Amino acid sequence: MIRYKKEFKQSLVEMHNQGRSYTDLSAEYGPSVDSIRNWVKLYAVHEVDGEKWTQADVNALQKENDKLREELEIKYISNNLLLDSSAPCDSSDYFVLSAISTCLLINSNDYYGCR
Incomplete structure (x- = not known):
């Protein structure tokens, strides 16, 4: 599969926006009609509240948002574990506690007083 640089894709999109057809661009520059259509x-x-966004921008923001939601969920769960002093502490908790402590940058031995 051929990978095209972002600048090349954007130049084909600009040419299409100026009136060139997908088939003409495909014949002259090589990418398939479907690829060019997807790049367009x-x-x-798109303009939203005075700001201009491309689908690529929206995709990047969605990816970042998903990552932040996951981090928030981990912190929320770990906070609830820390606040629940009646939670049992046995060897099965080690791997979960280790992962949470790594995310929160604290020592896993500090959870529930486990040693």
Whole structure:
């Protein structure tokens, strides 16, 4: 599979936006009609509340948002574990506690007083 640079894709999108057809661009530059059509969708500019966004921008923001939600969930769960002093502490908790302590940058031995 051939990988094309972002600048190349954007230049084909610009040429399409200026009136060139998908088939003409495909014949002249090589990428398939479907690839060019997908790039046009990806780099189409939409204005929201005065700001301009492309689908690529939205995809990047969604990916970042998903990562932040996951981090927040881990912190929320670990906070509840720390606040629950009646929670049992046995060897089966070690791996969960180790992962949470790594995320929170604290010593796993500090959880529930486990040693």
